[in-house]
Amino acid sequence: MDWLRELLKKLGVEDSKLDGIIAEVSKELPKHTVPKDKYNELSEAKKKAEKDVADRDKQIEELGKTAGLSEDLKKQIETLQTENNSAKEKYEADLKELQLTNAIKTALTGQVHNEKVVTGLINKEKLVIGDDGHVVGLEEQLTKLKTSDAYLFKDDSQQQQQTPPGFRVGGGGNPNPPAATASLKDAIAAHFQK
Template sequence: MNWLLKLIEKHTKDGVLDIEALNKEIAIEFPKYAVPKETYNALAETKVKLEDDIKARDIQLEELKKVDAAGLQAEITRLQGENKTSKEAYETELKELMLTNAIKLAIAGKVHDESIVSGLVDKSKLIIGDDGKIVGLDEQINTLKEGKAFLFKDEPVDPNNPNPTPGFKKIGNPPPNEPAAMEDAISAAFGNTTQK
């Protein structure tokens, strides 16, 4: 956490901390020192799976010690088949886990119901690249945004650009059902303009 202390010192002048500048630099530096939660969870689950596989192999080796020389080849062949099946199942589970985590990470905080949206993504069309990136995910999410926009939350308004659509500005009175506007209108109608 020395990097964080250095950033705090860097953005503290005359005993006052510039929180906005600090947060911006933390957002840039944080990925260099931390692993995203989804990646950590995937690695932790992989570690547990590998530990279980090692225990299973140890048990298999102990069983091999009990087998006579004549039955040894048959037992080796059987174990090779089991190990191949286990490896294929593990690789399938790992791929499924990576795809699920990538989908959850891509839609986190952007949709109303993550389980519904993640269920609409066709995992069979996704490819895990050599660099671990998921190819085809962004395209599917963009297609869902266009076809089923109601599943997605509105994009947050940029405080530096409150009117993102060029040429349009919000003008006029506040919406009629806004509680503050209604209270002001009722107060004005009864001549009570003093605030409590």
């Protein structure tokens, strides 16, 4: 939320109040916004549905023009039904692929060294999207990969030790301040006395 910090600074908000404001915004923002991957997924589905409706409207219009040709009309209807069914199946497969890809990316974010490599090792055919949108089978595959190819994943202890960027109250000081500066002669003498 660096963008928010910069915006608030420009508006003259004191540095001492920034962390509190940003913490509150971080807590409330997810309640009122849609995650980007979910938005992209729904946007793609909407575009595809609009295109399918336009294609079907065009097909119906063509059927209306040829309504007088009974036998040809029956054949054309059968052909269009077949095409529509295959288009629907392709749409559902594309939507499932998009949902799986987004779920995998979300699960891997910050946990792997190379997301593309790990994504390629996941067998999407064994994954099932539940009614609640949860991907069944992903955790099992990730657990197996963590066991068999642990070098692809970041060490959990490293992730916990990394401090997140941001302002730290009282931070930046030296936790072990050196003793009063000693002369070179005193330092050498102290070293050889040990």
